[in-house]
Amino acid sequence: MGLYVETRIRAGLDEVWDRSQLPDRHQRWDLRFSEIDYLPCAPGEPQRFRYATRVLPLLTVHGTGVSAGERNRPDGTRTSALRFASAHPLSLIEEGRGYWRYIPDGAEVRFLTGYDYRPRWGRFGRLADRLVFRPLMGWATAWSFDRLRLWCERGITPERSLRHALAELFVRIAAVLVTAAVMPLAVAVGPVLAVAGAALLLPPLPGTPAARRCLRRPPERTAGHGGSAAAPTALLATLEQS
Incomplete structure (x- = not known):
């Protein structure tokens, strides 16, 4: 898989599952989606869904997908797999999975994802994906995972954590602008660079989501009690037939 994100959430397995699997809860914390809706399906069939992402105030990109989950695995872990695609001409993602x-790991849940997709728009799309879109998607996934962690661990709702993030961003930008405004032009460069560096490097407050708190590569570990982060190839294979 091209992208990988993992976080540890000190919460119950059922709570993490419900807040990530139920559409009305999932869309609250995941920055990548504005709307997620289940579509009708027959009993025993994989669940089909529709998603939407608001790119600009007046532009929303739609797509569809199919998912399947294993809630009661013999090793105590849970897994879900999905395929997704968008026919919207302005969607860089054509299809993916x-x-x-x-x-479960003691009092915590290792919650992780791996996914990849095929960009459209030919050579230009592949270049734009590699340089801009894929890094942005990785950041948005990690930021959203930490937003979910804050909701489960500390009761900070996704809406509140977004306000925290925007307020903190405003303070950091304001600190740079104020420093540039009050310092004499002849000596402003050094202090402004110092404040800008601090604004970029200082860790976010504990109640503010941060992508840097998540793992972005699969950890090297020995498989045991569901410890492997490997993709559920069998479950993904069932969706290829859907």
């Missing part, structure tokens, strides 16, 4: 894994 991915998985989520839920691995």
Whole structure:
């Protein structure tokens, strides 16, 4: 899989599962989606869904997908897999697939994802994806995972954590602008660079989501009690037939 994100959430397995699997809860914390709706399906069939992402105030990109989950695995872990695609001409993502894994580890749940997709628009799309879109998607996934962690661990709702993030961003930008405004022009460069560096490097407050708190590469570990972060290939294979 091209993108990988993992976080540890000190909460119950059922709570993490419900807040990531139920559409009305999932869309609250995941920055990548503005709307997620389940579509009708027959009993026993994989769940089909529709998603929407608001790119600009007046531009929303739509797509569809299919997912399947394993809630009661013999090793105590849970897994879901999905395929997704968008026919919207302005969607850089043409189609893709991915998985989520839920691995109990003492008082915590290792919540992780791996996914990849094929960009459209030919050579230009591949270049734009590699330089801009894919890094942005990785950041948005990690930021959203930490937003979910704050909701589960500390009761900070996704709406409140977004306000925290915007307020903190405003303070950091304001600090740079104020420093530039009050310092004499002849000596402003050094202090402004110092404040800008601090604004970029200082860690976010504990109640503010941060992508840097998540793992972005699969950890090297020995498989045990569901410890492997490997993709659920069998479950993904079932969706290829859907």
